[in-house]
Amino acid sequence: MSYKRSFLMEERLADNRQRILKAARALVAEGGFNHASIAAVASSAGLSAGAIYRYFPSKSALFVEVLTSAIDHEIAILQQIVKGEGDVTARLRACVESFANRALEGPYLAYAFIAEPAEQEVDEARLLGRIRFGEVFKSLLIEGVEKREFPAQSIDIGAACIVGAFTEALIRPIAPRAKRDGRAELVEGIVAFCLRAVGAKIS
Amino acid sequence: MSYKRSFLMEERLADNRQRILKAARALVAEGGFNHASIAAVASSAGLSAGAIYRYFPSKSALFVEVLTSAIDHEIAILQQIVKGEGDVTARLRACVESFANRALEGPYLAYAFIAEPAEQEVDEARLLGRIRFGEVFKSLLIEGVEKREFPAQSIDIGAACIVGAFTEALIRPIAPRAKRDGRAELVEGIVAFCLRAVGAKIS
DNA sequence: GCAAGAAGTGAATGGCGATTCACAAAAAAA
DNA sequence: TTTTTTTGTGAATCGCCATTCACTTCTTGC
Numbered sequence: 351m352s353y354k355r356s357f358l359m360e361e362r363l364a365d366n367r368q369r370i371l372k373a374a375r376a377l378v379a380e381g382g383f384n385h386a387s388i389a390a391v392a393s394s395a396g397l398s399a400g401a402i403y404r405y406f407p408s409k410s411a412l413f414v415e416v417l418t419s420a421i422d423h424e425i426a427i428l429q430q431i432v433k434g435e436g437d438v439t440a441r442l443r444a445c446v447e448s449f450a451n452r453a454l455e456g457p458y459l460a461y462a463f464i465a466e467p468a469e470q471e472v473d474e475a476r477l478l479g480r481i482r483f484g485e486v487f488k489s490l491l492i493e494g495v496e497k498r499e500f501p502a503q504s505i506d507i508g509a510a511c512i513v514g515a516f517t518e519a520l521i522r523p524i525a526p527r528a529k530r531d532g533r534a535e536l537v538e539g540i541v542a543f544c545l546r547a548v549g550a551k552i553s
Numbered sequence: 554m555s556y557k558r559s560f561l562m563e564e565r566l567a568d569n570r571q572r573i574l575k576a577a578r579a580l581v582a583e584g585g586f587n588h589a590s591i592a593a594v595a596s597s598a599g600l601s602a603g604a605i606y607r608y609f610p611s612k613s614a615l616f617v618e619v620l621t622s623a624i625d626h627e628i629a630i631l632q633q634i635v636k637g638e639g640d641v642t643a644r645l646r647a648c649v650e651s652f653a654n655r656a657l658e659g660p661y662l663a664y665a666f667i668a669e670p671a672e673q674e675v676d677e678a679r680l681l682g683r684i685r686f687g688e689v690f691k692s693l694l695i696e697g698v699e700k701r702e703f704p705a706q707s708i709d710i711g712a713a714c715i716v717g718a719f720t721e722a723l724i725r726p727i728a729p730r731a732k733r734d735g736r737a738e739l740v741e742g743i744v745a746f747c748l749r750a751v752g753a754k755i756s
Numbered sequence: 757g758c759a760a761g762a763a764g765t766g767a768a769t770g771g772c773g774a775t776t777c778a779c780a781a782a783a784a785a786a
Numbered sequence: 787t788t789t790t791t792t793t794g795t796g797a798a799t800c801g802c803c804a805t806t807c808a809c810t811t812c813t814t815g816c
Contacts, residue, residue, distance in 0.1 A: 354815085388804060388805085399765085399805085404764080467672070504742035507739060511719070511721060511722050511746045514718045515717045515718040525680065536710060539707035544750070546706075547750035566793085590772095591774060601796060606775070612775090
């Protein structure tokens with residue numbers, strides 16, 4: 351009577367889904383969103399264009415998921431640092447450093463995720479991601495102010511500013527066909543800026 | 554023999570061009586780039602779609618000019634402040650305040666110019682604009698460091714960070730359908746962040 | 757093995773809006 | 787006024803891809 355998917359079938363479907371996501375991510379990393387048409391994703395995942403629609407309702411939905419899961423991953427890394435040991439200043443430094451270094455590692459991907467023009471939906475997901483990054487810094491700021499490591503200040507605004515600051519400072523070296531030199535100095539410069547901005551003592 | 558445009562004709566053509574630019578700007582201010590199709594711009598300027606192409610080679614070119622001239626205007630305002638009197642700290646404060654207030658004044662326009670997804674070319678113009686804003690702050694930073702108002706620091710990075718910081722802090726309240734309250738606090742928060750970041754004494 | 761249902765195919769469709777173009781109206785030269 | 791050149795019109799084209807769909811191939815239940 352009713353059709354029931356075997357375990358193996360389930361596996362294969364799940365695997366396909368993952369392959370689609372992976373292919374999409376890889377194509378974005380390679381040449382940005384433009385480079386990643388449904389046809390390209392499909393063939394790169396070893397499926398037909400039509401098949402994609404068995405797994406995702408639309409192109410936007412697919413890329414929103416690609417973006418969101420990448421962001422989840424980054425956030426998890428940052429939260430790990432936030433929850434770690436050391437004073438707040440050190441952890442803030444570590445967060446900014448980590449984010450910046452990872453972005454410079456895969457510049458095209460980071461560019462796409464931070465700044466490349468994309469559809470409405472993707473863009474909304476991006477905004478949401480930025481807000482989530484903001485929350486991470488917000489928690490650090492709250493702790494820092496509480497522990498008197500930082501002076502009293504507007505937490506929400508400060509968090510947004512931090513995200514904006516390192517993001518912007520990264521965009522230029524990250525953008526397609528930009529020169530990328532002095533990475534260490536760049537990262538250190540960004541960190542120093544952020545630490546001064548929150549009023550951390552020296553460092 | 555050769556056709557020569559009369560003075561009146563020249564005038565009319567120049568006027569048409571201006572009207573097109575103005576219509577485009579108005580439509581963007583009203584509903585973002587999406588809202589501003591060639592057809593819409595044309596009818597709003599009192600011309601036919603085809604006529605636009607006698608004045609601009611492409612839609613992108615038109616919007617690049619709209620964007621660029623808006624940026625020119627903003628930059629001029631900031632440079633006025635930079636060249637003004639008062640210590641560097643005060644002028645930096647005035648620049649950030651001015652930009653933020655003007656952005657909050659015409660939120661949709663600012664959003665489109667700062668963050669709305671658009672064609673490649675427009676996006677490139679936007680990046681260029683950001684760099685130019687950076688230069689303004691760069692000159693302030695250089696002066697501030699020279700005059701010992703600010704400690705030694707990475708000028709280029711700092712300038713980029715400032716632009717990113719206020720930009721990001723503005724995007725959320727500026728974005729379509731965002732709530733916009735506490736404007737004065739927002740601006741003051743951003744200013745405070747930036748001043749601490751460059752190491753300005755109190756304020 | 758065989759019917760019924762599910763997954764996969766890829767060429768055709770569809771929508772959208774920029775761009776073009778054959779033609780019309782207006783302006784300058786003759 | 788007639789001719790030539792420029793400017794303006796707006797419907798038709800065109801390009802681009804996401805999305806669909808009639809059909810094939812594979813899975814499952816019997």
